[in-house]
Amino acid sequence: MPVYACYRGDCDNLALQQGGRTCFLAKDAFGREWVCVETDLKEIPGNGLPGGAPEVLRVQAAAHRQGFSGGGTSVSWIDCPDEGELRRRLVLGSYPPRAESQARLRQAGWIHWQSTNWGEGDQIKVMVGDGRSRVEAEGETDDEAWYRAARKALGA
Numbered sequence: 001m002p003v004y005a006c007y008r009g010d011c012d013n014l015a016l017q018q019g020g021r022t023c024f025l026a027k028d029a030f031g032r033e034w035v036c037v038e039t040d041l042k043e044i045p046g047n048g049l050p051g052g053a054p055e056v057l058r059v060q061a062a063a064h065r066q067g068f069s070g071g072g073t074s075v076s077w078i079d080c081p082d083e084g085e086l087r088r089r090l091v092l093g094s095y096p097p098r099a100e101s102q103a104r105l106r107q108a109g110w111i112h113w114q115s116t117n118w119g120e121g122d123q124i125k126v127m128v129g130d131g132r133s134r135v136e137a138e139g140e141t142d143d144e145a146w147y148r149a150a151r152k153a154l155g156a
Helices: 012-017 053-065 083-092 098-107 142-154
Strands: 003-009 023-027 033-039 073-079 112-118 123-129 134-139
Touching: 003 083, 023 083, 033 083, 073 083, 098 142, 112 142, 123 142, 134 142
Parallel strands: none
Antiparallel strands: 003 033, 003 073, 023 033, 112 123, 123 134
């Protein structure tokens, strides 16, 4: 099964150093673009970065300190059967943790919660209320469902 190396931010050009392979763009749940390349598990070095990465990161850190770079760097390794599944996992993996969404809801006064698995594929359904209104949302994961509920309830 292939492993996909995905890069976002200041060092997304590291994907281009992956042995001349074709890179492609994939978006996460927030529309951020990741540069991805198919690789193999045995090609991943111990530090998880391609050969020239440490030097590139040192240069980018210096640029960041001087105000020339601000995006930072994210690297993700995703083991999955094909590009379609990679795109799905990249989206699902980018939602904030359930606890973060619940904390946002709690701060805004949404205190009545319920979460259930239902329907095909074990979708997660979340219902939240503030005593006056109720909001429902669903997702493939707890993180996705709670994020969607918080967005609906908080209007953002």
